[in-house]
């Protein structure tokens with residue numbers, strides 16, 4: 001769907017992006033992760049031609065975007081800017097209606113879609129006539145997302161979409177974001193420097209340093225098959241919580257005892273170890289899940305979970 005082939009970009013003496021190549025499959029969520037100044041935003045902006053590469057090609061759906069009209073290209077790509085980028089003198093409704101206006105939608109269609117998205121993003125109806133400064137940071141962020149999603153683009157680019165928020169708001173918006181039906185079919189490239197965020201949201205992570213890709217892979221590949229010391233060091237301080245986040249109950253199936261209790265609370269096999277631990281922390285004694293529809297359910301308590309997780313870690317590291 002999106003393909004970067006040996007893309008480079010310099011600003012004066014700074015080589016911001018150095019022969020970067022990657023592919024993003026349809027419906028995939030690729031996260032560009034790395035320290036400040038490593039070239040994430042520059043890479044992202046080359047996908048919607050806000051920045052033109054010095055060398056290399058960006059191909060979307062088989063077409064080289066250098067040959068496309070930049071305005072037309074951008075209408076088909078949703079873009080959530082760093083610090084939301086809302087126009088301060090436009091109301092919420094006017095901010096969301098920018099692309100529909102360019103697409104010459106009639107007023108009713110624009111209004112209906114705006115209302116639909118505001119409801120999905122938990123923005124009260126009356127906000128439509130308010131200005132961005134009258135909203136909280138989290139609400140502004142939701143408006144920025146609504147603006148990017150309004151024309152239902154197949155591709156969504158997001159630059160630190162939760163960057164300006166405090167940790168609590170950030171975590172809750174992230175959870176909502178993960179559950180949003182509107183985003184499930186989209187091909188998403190997102191920039192962040194927050195490791196936990198990247199590991200929670202990504203299908204694959206592209207870890208960058210000094211304009212280059214250090215490793216690109218699934219969260220499990222980065223954790224359990226790091227390509228260099230840089231990757232190990234980058235995750236070192238948060239390693240255990242990242243492992244809790246990326247490991248699901250399904251992964252632990254073979255490491256769990258075969259027992260079943262009627263008192264257990266039923267959960268999905270997609271539940272991460274992190275969320276399962278939170279469940280136990282909130283007072284639940286036992287949870288139960290099944291690997292698939294044919295398998296008999298298993299119930300586990302916190303001891304079963306931690307033992308199985310330790311076994312799994314050892315097994316995975318040696319695979």
Ligand SMILES: Nc1ncnc2c1ncn2[C@@H]1O[C@H](COP(=O)(O)OP(=O)(O)OP(=O)(O)O)[C@@H](O)[C@H]1O
Nearest residue numbers: 011014016034035036037038039040041042043193
């Ligand atoms: N318009 C510009 N003019 C000059 N230098 C720039 C410009 N944009 C980016 N750079 C430089 O290019 C390098 C990469 O910047 P970029 O914004 O892509 O990094 P980043 O990883 O997104 O950083 P951050 O997380 O801090 O936003 C940096 O050294 C930056 O100073």
